[in-house]
Amino acid sequence: MNAPLEDEFGDILEKARDGKNWSVDDLARAAGVPVGALRRMERYEIAPSDDEARRLAEALDLDYPSLLAIARGTWSPKPVPADPGPFDMVCLDLLMGSYPVKCYLVTCRATGATALIDTAGNPRAVIERARSLGVTPRMILLTHAHPDHAGGLGMLDREFGCPAWIGPDEPRPAGSRDLRFVADSQSLPLGALAISVVFTPGHTAGGVTYRLGESLFSGDCLFAGSMGRANASWPGLFHSVTLRLLTFPDPFRLYPGHGPATTVGEEKRHNPFFRGKAPA
Ligand SMILES: [Fe+2]
Numbered sequence: 001m002n003a004p005l006e007d008e009f010g011d012i013l014e015k016a017r018d019g020k021n022w023s024v025d026d027l028a029r030a031a032g033v034p035v036g037a038l039r040r041m042e043r044y045e046i047a048p049s050d051d052e053a054r055r056l057a058e059a060l061d062l063d064y065p066s067l068l069a070i071a072r073g074t075w076s077p078k079p080v081p082a083d084p085g086p087f088d089m090v091c092l093d094l095l096m097g098s099y100p101v102k103c104y105l106v107t108c109r110a111t112g113a114t115a116l117i118d119t120a121g122n123p124r125a126v127i128e129r130a131r132s133l134g135v136t137p138r139m140i141l142l143t144h145a146h147p148d149h150a151g152g153l154g155m156l157d158r159e160f161g162c163p164a165w166i167g168p169d170e171p172r173p174a175g176s177r178d179l180r181f182v183a184d185s186q187s188l189p190l191g192a193l194a195i196s197v198v199f200t201p202g203h204t205a206g207g208v209t210y211r212l213g214e215s216l217f218s219g220d221c222l223f224a225g226s227m228g229r230a231n232a233s234w235p236g237l238f239h240s241v242t243l244r245l246l247t248f249p250d251p252f253r254l255y256p257g258h259g260p261a262t263t264v265g266e267e268k269r270h271n272p273f274f275r276g277k278a279p280a
Contacts, residue, residue: 006259085213108191123152143219169206202237
């Protein structure tokens with residue numbers, strides 16, 4: 001097995017319930033599973049039987065084999081090969097307090113121009129890592145404004161003195177003296193390369209994904225085998241994944257803000273929320 005998934009069976013149940021606006025009692029009635037057992041599943045205390053997992057999948061419109069594989073711990077995405085494009089990508093696996101979060105440094109090989117994608121809310125660690133790699137970000141691209149993705153901009157601004165970009169419908173994170181707003185489909189130059197903007201709202205109102213080559217930096221839109229929490233809109237988030245992210249070709253890499261990297265193809269085949277739901 002590879003890196004542990006961000007979401008367990010219990011998280012998936014809770015997020016799928018949220019999509020239906022169901023209480024635990026509603027789900028218990030719909031799936032014929034006792035309320036007490038459901039509560040314990042959502043607290044990661046017990047695993048479902050095969051039959052319970054099947055009934056829960058049916059009630060929640062989840063893909064049963066994919067859901068069962070996650071309940072049994074038999075699936076995680078295959079290791080993702082490096083993007084063939086002319087850039088280097090370094091994933092910074094950091095902690096904001098005790099909470100694991102990822103951010104990314106991407107560097108154009110031809111020019112050395114570097115962008116930081118999200119901050120992990122840990123500017124000291126980002127600065128240290130950038131120094132050790134010998135790179136200086138010239139732009140900070142924020143997928144959304146949550147503190148574990150956009151915190152620490154003040155220190156990063158003082159160190160790197162570069163603009164930070166964010167979706168126009170996000171709250172304004174503090175600390176940048178040069179905060180700019182991206183537009184959907186906008187192309188942002190990075191040395192000889194271009195990073196394109198894909199609006200992917202739902203986790204937050206103005207969440208965006210950044211695409212470079214065959215890599216998608218998608219923040220908290222989707223996790224391997226699960227979806228983000230739909231703080232702004234559950235159907236909005238579902239559509240962002242099915243109608244935007246999963247319409248890229250299968251080998252495209254998905255680099256989320258938490259948990260392991262995955263690919264469009266892996267998620268189309270193994271994500272209980274999305275298997276069979278993205279356009280062919
Ligand atoms: Fe978030």
